[in-house]
Amino acid sequence: MTESIIGRNLLAGPENDPAGDAGHGEHPPRVGFFTDTSVCIGCKACEVACKEWNAIPEDGIELSGMSYDNTQGLGASSWRHVAFIEQSKPVGHAHADVDHSDVDVLALAAQGSGTPPEEAAVTPTTPPEAGSEERGELRWLMSSDVCKHCTHAACLDVCPTGSLFRTEFGTVVVQEDICNGCGYCVPACPYGVIEQRPDDGRAFKCTMCYDRLGAGQEPACAKACPTESIQFGPLDELRERAEARVAQLHEAGVGDARLYGHDPEDGVGGDGAFFLLLDEPEVYGLPPDPVVTTRDLPDMWRHAGAAALTLLGGLAAVFAAHGRNDALKWRIRR
Amino acid sequence: MSDGAQGDGHGAGRNEADGNPAEARQAGSISDVTKEGQQGIRPSREALVGAQDLTGGERPGGNGAGADAGKRHGKGRHRRGRARGRKGEQTMVPEAEFTSYYGRPVLNQPAWQPLNIAGYFFLGGLAGAGSVLAAGAELSGRPVMARALKVTSTVSVAGSAAALIHDLGRPGRFANMLRVFKPTSPMSVGSWLLAAYAPASFVATLCDAGGKLPRIGRTATVGAALLGPAVASYTAVLAADTAVPGWHEGYRELPFVFVGSAATAASGMALAASPLAENGPARSAAVAGTALENAAMKAMERRLGLVAEVYREGRGGRWMRAAEALSLAGAAGAAVLGGRSRAAAGLSGLALVAASACTRLGVFHAGLESSKDPKYTVVPQRRRLQERERSQGGQRLSGTPER
Numbered sequence: 001m002t003e004s005i006i007g008r009n010l011l012a013g014p015e016n017d018p019a020g021d022a023g024h025g026e027h028p029p030r031v032g033f034f035t036d037t038s039v040c041i042g043c044k045a046c047e048v049a050c051k052e053w054n055a056i057p058e059d060g061i062e063l064s065g066m067s068y069d070n071t072q073g074l075g076a077s078s079w080r081h082v083a084f085i086e087q088s089k090p091v092g093h094a095h096a097d098v099d100h101s102d103v104d105v106l107a108l109a110a111q112g113s114g115t116p117p118e119e120a121a122v123t124p125t126t127p128p129e130a131g132s133e134e135r136g137e138l139r140w141l142m143s144s145d146v147c148k149h150c151t152h153a154a155c156l157d158v159c160p161t162g163s164l165f166r167t168e169f170g171t172v173v174v175q176e177d178i179c180n181g182c183g184y185c186v187p188a189c190p191y192g193v194i195e196q197r198p199d200d201g202r203a204f205k206c207t208m209c210y211d212r213l214g215a216g217q218e219p220a221c222a223k224a225c226p227t228e229s230i231q232f233g234p235l236d237e238l239r240e241r242a243e244a245r246v247a248q249l250h251e252a253g254v255g256d257a258r259l260y261g262h263d264p265e266d267g268v269g270g271d272g273a274f275f276l277l278l279d280e281p282e283v284y285g286l287p288p289d290p291v292v293t294t295r296d297l298p299d300m301w302r303h304a305g306a307a308a309l310t311l312l313g314g315l316a317a318v319f320a321a322h323g324r325n326d327a328l329k330w331r332i333r334r
Numbered sequence: 335m336s337d338g339a340q341g342d343g344h345g346a347g348r349n350e351a352d353g354n355p356a357e358a359r360q361a362g363s364i365s366d367v368t369k370e371g372q373q374g375i376r377p378s379r380e381a382l383v384g385a386q387d388l389t390g391g392e393r394p395g396g397n398g399a400g401a402d403a404g405k406r407h408g409k410g411r412h413r414r415g416r417a418r419g420r421k422g423e424q425t426m427v428p429e430a431e432f433t434s435y436y437g438r439p440v441l442n443q444p445a446w447q448p449l450n451i452a453g454y455f456f457l458g459g460l461a462g463a464g465s466v467l468a469a470g471a472e473l474s475g476r477p478v479m480a481r482a483l484k485v486t487s488t489v490s491v492a493g494s495a496a497a498l499i500h501d502l503g504r505p506g507r508f509a510n511m512l513r514v515f516k517p518t519s520p521m522s523v524g525s526w527l528l529a530a531y532a533p534a535s536f537v538a539t540l541c542d543a544g545g546k547l548p549r550i551g552r553t554a555t556v557g558a559a560l561l562g563p564a565v566a567s568y569t570a571v572l573a574a575d576t577a578v579p580g581w582h583e584g585y586r587e588l589p590f591v592f593v594g595s596a597a598t599a600a601s602g603m604a605l606a607a608s609p610l611a612e613n614g615p616a617r618s619a620a621v622a623g624t625a626l627e628n629a630a631m632k633a634m635e636r637r638l639g640l641v642a643e644v645y646r647e648g649r650g651g652r653w654m655r656a657a658e659a660l661s662l663a664g665a666a667g668a669a670v671l672g673g674r675s676r677a678a679a680g681l682s683g684l685a686l687v688a689a690s691a692c693t694r695l696g697v698f699h700a701g702l703e704s705s706k707d708p709k710y711t712v713v714p715q716r717r718r719l720q721e722r723e724r725s726q727g728g729q730r731l732s733g734t735p736e737r
């Protein structure tokens with residue numbers, strides 16, 4: 001890693017072969033996730049599959065009031081997180097403001113199952129509050145978030161023990177038998193992914209199912225996704241597929257479709273897990289222009305070096321100015 | 335469709351296009367899931383979401399086409415906040431609109447305990463700058479001051495290592511810090527630095543206290559003095575090498591804030607522990623350290639722009655104001671009275687030590703606050719994107735759709 005600071009800069013910018021540059025000689029192609037949120041139905045099968053396969057403990061059962069999202073974010077015990085965004089905004093040609101006021105839900109309810117209408121808090125026929133503009137105008141954006149397996153992963157760069165490492169698949173994984181819980185990776189991640197488990201102390205995050213990859217299987221979340229919103233495969237292939245998908249959606253009139261994290265020129269050298277979004281990244285809780293913090297590390301060391309020399313030089317100057325104390329003593333005694 | 339749907343809501347006015355799955359399903363030509371499993375057409379990842387208006391209604395004013403969809407911002411329940419500078423403050427930063435996911439932070443917060451980590455910064459600075467002062471005092475014939483600072487440096491560095499280990503999620507595994515040497519990890523560099531500095535400081539103290547092995551003692555004293563400034567300044571890189579806006583964006587000035595604060599603390603300690611006859615350099619160092627710390631802090635706030643709020647308001651702001659008041663009072667006391675009254679010198683010294691501790695706590699809390707509020711992550715990044723777009727001639731960059 002020394003050469004990354006002197007000479008070739010491996011800390012930022014486009015990088016074709018992260019696994020090779022991490023020392024893997026012969027290695028399989030870099031794999032990743034392409035999460036196409038336009039077909040996500042918010043079923044959370046990915047969250048469940050991930051918890052089950054990786055034996056992740058429960059991380060608080062609470063009602064957040066954030067639409068159908070009670071997971072709330074990624075963390076030590078949530079490696080997939082489905083975000084729910086409620087907006088009054090159309091997707092392409094599809095309207096968000098469908099008026100259901102003439103649907104006879106009572107008749108539908110009579111057909112069986114479901115909450116009895118008189119017990120339901122809100123039904124499609126619940127009259128809107130007077131003056132409310134939100135009547136019926138609602139669309140959901142749903143997106144399954146995950147560790148981005150950055151090309152330049154800040155969590156890995158700052159890990160002092162070497163617990164976080166780059167796998168032969170180009171992914172980023174924590175070795176739990178080495179992590180000493182210093183917690184440095186947590187504020188280093190520009191996406192708010194990795195976290196320490198309070199009762200355990202160590203840091204945990206998505207491994208892209210390293211065990212399954214080794215056995216030639218796809219990760220549990222991608223396997224479980226019923227709509228192929230989560231697509232797994234060689235990164236190059238996924239990037240091509242994603243470009244085609246965006247073009248397809250634009251042609252269909254969905255002008256808001258855009259890729260996020262696909263660009264090897266971006267602040268983290270491109271994500272191993274990238275997304276197709278239908279609104280700005282920050283709407284989904286993603287940073288609009290993330291940069292790997294270690295990009296600036298050489299400059300940080302330079303400034304710290306200058307500061308250290310300032311301290312040394314400044315204090316030396318102070319002593320030089322005051323001179324030897326014997327002279328002082330002598331003057332006082334006289 | 336505020337004008338109300340016609341017909342039965344679901345069926346009326348639907349597009350007549352062939353291949354409309356909803357229509358096909360109603361006509362019974364496909365079924366999705368049967369006892370035999372899934373059948374029929376499943377567009378899956380090819381689904382043309384939003385390609386058709388299944389309700390068929392005309393939307394007053396614009397038909398909801400993608401072209402203007404982006405401009406019509408949702409009144410969704412996600413938080414749409416306004417970021418603004420403090421009232422009455424000069425508005426260097428124009429007001430900014432930003433969107434977030436229910437106001438949730440973009441970043442995860444470190445689980446670091448304020449006392450451990452701010453204490454680690456403070457003790458590292460006190461030790462590092464103290465070693466420089468100790469060497470200077472020894473070489474310039476101020477033995478009392480030299481011995482006192484050697485002792486405080488050794489105690490401080492032991493304390494800072496203890497604070498760091500105490501903060502680990504797995505303290506028993508602290509030795510893993512020395513498992514590798516990684517220049518990309520300031521914590522790794524710091525661990526090795528401490529591993530070299532702490533023994534030097536310890537040996538210097540021991541030889542001085544025991545009055546034996548003067549050669550080795552002198553070498554250790556000088557060695558600790560050369561490593562000390564690095565110990566005092568690397569903690570700034572430790573904080574800045576994160577995604578925390580309040581730390582990272584100030585990475586140029588933060589090391590100067592930290593070494594200034596370190597000089598303030600060590601000179602304060604020297605003032606408190608040395609006789610009047612020896613405290614001349616400590617008084618000058620106190621003034622210089624305070625000046626550097628406060629000037630660097632002002633420069634950092636200017637650079638941080640919007641994010642500088644966290645150093646002026648809230649918990650971070652309170653600690654920073656306390657630090658400023660204490661350091662100015664301490665420096666003034668040291669300069670004016672420190673040469674005449676032992677009591678005044680001692681009091682000024684303690685104020686300076688306290689000021690340094692306040693600075694570290696202030697920086698810690700300000701950073702934490704800046705990582706909690708999505709505004710400090712989103713607004714500067716959004717602006718950066720816009721500026722880049724502008725400089726590239728209006729071309730839209732990643733994260734924004736092509737139009």
Ligand code: SF4
Binds near residue numbers: 150
């Ligand atoms: S998203 Fe965060 S945790 Fe995942 S690889 Fe990147 S920096 Fe590490």
